Amino acid sequence: MCVTCGCSDGAQATYTRPGAATTGATESPSHSHVLADGTVVTHSHDEHDHAPHEHAHHGNGHHQVSHPAIAIPAASQPSAETHALAHGTTLTLEQNLLAKNDRLATQNRDWFRAHSITALNLVSSPGAGKTTLLVRTIADLQAEIPITVIEGDQETANDAERIAATGCPTIQVNTGTGCHLEAAMIDRGLQALNPPDHSLVLIENVGNLVCPALFDLGEHAKVAMLSVTEGEDKPLKYPHMFRASQVMVLTKIDLLPYVNFDVQRCLDYARQVNPQLRIFQVSATTGAGLADWYDWLKATVQSAEA
C-alpha cells in the first residue's frame, strides 16, 4: 500500500466483469488501512451504503459499532472511533501533503521562470526507456543546450551513473518506499545542481504511471513515455497520466516488427484521452524520430527566453 500518497486506498475502485450479463460494479470494493498500532485492516463497504472516502460519519454517533466486514479476529477488532481516526488521519495527511507540494511546486516554477530554465518531467512505467532516451538526447544536444538531470528511482544510483557518463551534471533522488518525486525533492536537487540560466533541466520521475500524475514539480510540461512493448491501451488504462501530460513519446519503435502493437490505435486512444497531446515516435537505439523530438526540445527551450 502506498502510505506516501494514499493512492492505493481502493475505496474508489469499481469492478466490472466483461462478458457478464450485468454491467457496472459487480463486486464491492474493499480497502485497507494501517491503524495506529500497526494493524492492517481490510474491509468492504457492502454493509453500509456510503460514498467512498466519507468515513467521518463513523465517529458521528450513529455508527458506534465494530465494523461488520473487518477481517481480523474479534478480540482485536478496533473500536469505531479508532477506525474513524484511521480514515480521518489518512485523508487529512493526503490533503496536507498535496497542498504543501503545490506550494513548493509554485516556488519551483517561479524560480525556473526567473532563470529562463525549461524543466521537463519524464514519466512512464518502469523500463519504458526514459534513461536511454535521456542519455542519447544529452549526447546529441549538450553542445547546443546546457542540460542537467534530476534522476528519481526508489533505490540505486544506476541511472544517474549512466547520465553522468555523458558528462552531464546530475543528481539521483532515491525515494525509498516513495512512488513519485515531490516538489521538495526538486528544490533540493536544484540547490545541489545549480543549473545555469537558459538551460534545460530534465527530471526522470520514478517509473510509475499512477502517482507522479498527482504531484506537480513546477515543471514546464510532463512528458509521458510509452514503449511499444507495453500494449497500445495504456492511455486508456492510465488516463490521468496521459491527461496531465502535454507530450507523449512512443519509444522503442525499432521493435515494432517483433511485437503485436497497433500504432494507429495507440495514437487514437491517446488523443481520445487528451486531444492536445503532442506525440513523438522514436527509437533511442536506431535514432529514428529523434530529429522531431530534438526540434521540439530546442523550440521549447527557446520559448522560455521570451
Ligand SMILES: Nc1nc2c(ncn2[C@@H]2O[C@H](COP(=O)(O)OP(=O)(O)OP(=O)(O)O)[C@@H](O)[C@H]2O)c(=O)[nH]1
Ligand atoms: N530496442 C530498444 N530498446 C530500448 C530502447 N530504449 C530503451 N531500451 C531498452 O529498454 C530497457 C529499459 O530502458 P531504460 O532506459 O533503463 O528505461 P527507464 O524508463 O529509464 O527504466 P526505469 O528507470 O527503471 O523506470 C533497457 O534494456 C534499454 O536498453 C529503444 O529505443 N529500443
Ligand SMILES: [Zn+2]
Ligand atoms: Zn469504513
Ligand SMILES: [Zn+2]
Ligand atoms: Zn531510468
Ligand SMILES: [Zn+2]
Ligand atoms: Zn503511490
